[in-house]
Amino acid sequence: xxxxxxxxxxxxxxxxxxxxxxxxxxxxxxxxxxxxxxxxxxxxxxxxxxxxxxxxxxxxxxxxxxxxxxxxxxxxxxxxxxxxxxxxxxxxxxxxxxxxxxxxxxxxxxxxxxxxxxxxxxxxxxxxxxxxxxxxxxxxxxxxxxxxxxxxxxxxxxxxxxxxxxxxxxxxxxxxxxxxxxxxxxxxxxxxxxxxxxxxxxxxxxxxxxxxxxxxxxxxxxxxxxxxxxxxxxxxxxxxxxxxxxx
Amino acid sequence: xxxxxxxxxxxxxxxxxxxxxxxxxxxxxxxxxxxxxxxxxxxxxxxxxxxxxxxxxxxxxxxxxxxxxxxxxxxxxxxxxxxxxxxxxxxxxxxxxxxxxxxxxxxxxxxxxxxxxxxxxxxxxxxxxxxxxxxxxxxxxxxxxxxxxxxxxxxxxxxxxxxxxxxxxxxxxxxxxxxxxxxxxxxxxxxxxxxxxxxxxxxxxxxxxxxxxxxxxxxxxxxxxxxxxxxxxxxxxxxxxxxxxxx
DNA sequence: TAGTGGTCTAGACCACCGC
DNA sequence: CGGTGGTCTAGACCACTAG
Numbered sequence: 001x002x003x004x005x006x007x008x009x010x011x012x013x014x015x016x017x018x019x020x021x022x023x024x025x026x027x028x029x030x031x032x033x034x035x036x037x038x039x040x041x042x043x044x045x046x047x048x049x050x051x052x053x054x055x056x057x058x059x060x061x062x063x064x065x066x067x068x069x070x071x072x073x074x075x076x077x078x079x080x081x082x083x084x085x086x087x088x089x090x091x092x093x094x095x096x097x098x099x100x101x102x103x104x105x106x107x108x109x110x111x112x113x114x115x116x117x118x119x120x121x122x123x124x125x126x127x128x129x130x131x132x133x134x135x136x137x138x139x140x141x142x143x144x145x146x147x148x149x150x151x152x153x154x155x156x157x158x159x160x161x162x163x164x165x166x167x168x169x170x171x172x173x174x175x176x177x178x179x180x181x182x183x184x185x186x187x188x189x190x191x192x193x194x195x196x197x198x199x200x201x202x203x204x205x206x207x208x209x210x211x212x213x214x215x216x217x218x219x220x221x222x223x224x225x226x227x228x229x230x231x232x233x234x235x236x237x238x239x240x241x242x243x244x245x246x247x
Numbered sequence: 248x249x250x251x252x253x254x255x256x257x258x259x260x261x262x263x264x265x266x267x268x269x270x271x272x273x274x275x276x277x278x279x280x281x282x283x284x285x286x287x288x289x290x291x292x293x294x295x296x297x298x299x300x301x302x303x304x305x306x307x308x309x310x311x312x313x314x315x316x317x318x319x320x321x322x323x324x325x326x327x328x329x330x331x332x333x334x335x336x337x338x339x340x341x342x343x344x345x346x347x348x349x350x351x352x353x354x355x356x357x358x359x360x361x362x363x364x365x366x367x368x369x370x371x372x373x374x375x376x377x378x379x380x381x382x383x384x385x386x387x388x389x390x391x392x393x394x395x396x397x398x399x400x401x402x403x404x405x406x407x408x409x410x411x412x413x414x415x416x417x418x419x420x421x422x423x424x425x426x427x428x429x430x431x432x433x434x435x436x437x438x439x440x441x442x443x444x445x446x447x448x449x450x451x452x453x454x455x456x457x458x459x460x461x462x463x464x465x466x467x468x469x470x471x472x473x474x475x476x477x478x479x480x481x482x483x484x485x486x487x488x489x490x491x492x493x494x
Numbered sequence: 495t496a497g498t499g500g501t502c503t504a505g506a507c508c509a510c511c512g513c
Numbered sequence: 514c515g516g517t518g519g520t521c522t523a524g525a526c527c528a529c530t531a532g
Contacts, residue, residue, distance in 0.1 A: 015501065041517060052503045057518085067436060070471050073518050074510035078471075090439065091338065093492035185494070189314060192337065192488040194441035194460045213441045213460075217492070223530085224317050224325075241439040243490070245340035245464070247432075262520065288498060299522045304499085320499050321529035469510080 008049050020049050021059035028068060028079055039069065039077040065089055065244045090241045093188050093219075095175040096152070096232075100144045108143030111170050112202055116158060126218065127157055127226045134158040138170035141203065149238045151201040151212075156228035178227065185219040185227045192216075200233050211236040254297035267296050268306035275315060275326055286316065286324040312336055312491045337488045340435050340466075342422040343389045343397065343479075355390030358417050359449055363405060373465065374404055374473045381405040385417035388450060396485045398448040398459075403475035425474065432466035432474045439463075447480050458483040 010019040024045075027033050039045070042060065046053045060077055063069045066089045070078045092099075100107035115137040119129050127135070136158050142150040154174055160181045161169055169177050178185060191214075198210035212233035219227045234241070257266040271292075274280050286292070289307070293300045307324055310316045313336045317325045335346050347354035362384040366376050374382070383405050389397040401421055407428050408416055416424050425432060438461075445457035459480035466474045481488070 017501085043517085052505095053518095054504095055502065058501095060518095071518070072471050072511085073469050074516085075470065075512080076517060090490055091492055093494045187494065188492045190490050190492055192439065192460060192490060194443075194458050194483040196441075196443055196456075196458055209443070211441050211443055213439060222320055223322070224319050236441040243337055243437050243439060245338055245435045245437055247340045247434065264520085290498085299524095300499095301523095302521065305520095307499095318499070319530085321497080322531080323498060 010049065016051055017055050017058035017062070020045070020051060020056060021062045023049075024059060024063060025068060028063075033079050035079050037079050038075075039079065041076060065091060067242055067244065090190075090192075090243045093186075095173045096142045096150065097173055100142070100149070105144040106146075108146060109172055110141045110143065112139040112141060114138050114167065114170060116166065119157075123155060126229060127155075129157060136161070136166060136169055138174070140170055141201065144238070147238065148201065148203065148205050148207070148235065150232055150234045152230055152232040154228060154230040174228075183227055184221050186222050187224075188217040188219045190215045190217040195233060197233075207235045207238070209236070213239070213241065255295050257296065263298055264302050264305035264309070267292070267298060267303060268309045270296075271306060271310060272315060275310075280326050282326050284326050285322075286326065288323060312338060314489050314491065335486070335488060337437075337439075337490045340433075342420045343399070344420055347389070347391045347396070352391040353393075355393060356419055357388045357390065359386040359388060361385055361414065361417060363413065366404075370402060373476060374402075376404060383408070383413060383416055385421070387417055388448065391485070394485065395448065395450065395452050395454070395482065397479055397481045399477055399479040401475060401477040421475075430474055431468050433469050434471075435464040435466045437462045437464040442480060444480075454482045454485070456483070460486070460488065 008023065010016075010023055013019060013022070024033070024039070033039055040048065042053050042056045045056045049056070060069065060071060064071050068080055070080050072078065097107040097109065116134060117137065119127070119133050119135045123129065123135060124131065124133065129135070134157075136156050138152075138154045138156070140152045140154070141148050142152060154170065156169070156174070156178075158166065160178065160183050165177075165181075175185070193214040193216060195212045195214045196210050197212070200210060200212060201207070212235055215230075215232045215234070217232070218229045221227050255270065257263075257270055260266060260269070271280070271286070280286055287295065289300050289303045292303045296303065307316065307318060311318050315327055317327050319325065335349070339346075341349075344354040344356060363381060364384065366374070366380050366382045370376065370382060371378065371380065376382070381404075383403050385399075385401045385403070387399045387401070388395050389399060401417065403416070403421070403425075405413065407425065407430050412424075412428075422432070440461040440463060442459045442461045443457055444459070447457060447459060448454070459482060462477075462479045462481070464479070465476045468474050
């Protein structure tokens, strides 16, 4: 559509498809599009936003994969029936704090330890380090409403950070620390495992059963260069992962 | 490309993008495209297959999400380094047998029990059944190379099947049974859980630790009508799930 | 700077749904 | 049947990579 007669204003962040996706999500959240209601047709949304239908479809696909809408061939797209519970799609890579906030809870982060040490041979290979290079190893507890929901063990090359900053790495968001250092992880390939290990974590609030979903992740930047890896243990029952599987 | 001068022959199964994706996967498997090698450019592939670049991109995105290739902006697409280990993307909805075969193993299926009974109130709501309707409940063991890798508990409305067929449901692929009955599940929304439960499963080969990844799934057809639900317990350590997470 | 992938467009045709 | 989503095309321009 070249005539912007009815363009809805978009926050110019990221790709057009992301902007549309964000805006529709906002309109769902605000109640403008209520549960089980039909969204405007793809053609109508394209006209309203002043973008092509392909772009609208890309945006809707994102919302679908997050379980927010339900796209039905021949009928339309519908706001998903609840229940109200905000679910985290496992395909989305976001900082833990973001994810928890999006779930409607108050995030917290507690760094348990920070170690500066030489990389092991395995770490050297995984992160493509020079021989003898140093890494920072960080152990953190992730809280939602002051309750531990995950324990994360992260390993990142020490050279990313100037010495005066290194000691503060991981006090809050590791993603933010990396961004500030000009390192931008954008993807992670993750293995999903079930783990029982009572030695995982620390503190008195730690889940007693020691049952976790482990995401064993290697984060890479846009060039697929390894940036850091992490093992994050999500306490079963305190964190819900959802995935939309398609044929 | 309208001139099919160099069309590579494709198996006319599914969408064009799927055909391209399948063919490139085959060429990777055959070694024509070796590990860490660069694939032909998207433009070149589009010309070779006689399809648009958009279609090639859709196909490559699928392979990327399965961890088979590595797409790098400005450089090209590369066959992922192995590993040799064949991995199953959690976003793909396929029958267990298909998945195991694709992993390079010999699939097997053993039905442990088949129960015809009235649906519980919860099942009625989940599957949108009429009051008092009957369901089939099936318990099966999934084998790879004769070794149990998963236990599946499936519940499906009894009315899908004529009486003479009902007793054979789930002896092999439930997907096939449903297809034959004109029911076509195409998507599943799944919750992912970690479970420890020694009462899961049966038989002498059952994993002793009783540790599983549970996929709690509701399968729906194209109209998002619930078709059946299943709880599938994948033995930790015998089955590997992978997911590509993106920002 | 040449070549690659990243994004977007306008338009087309098909398959499916519900009236 | 009209309206919806599903798929595909040809072309365009941009951002990134590497020599």
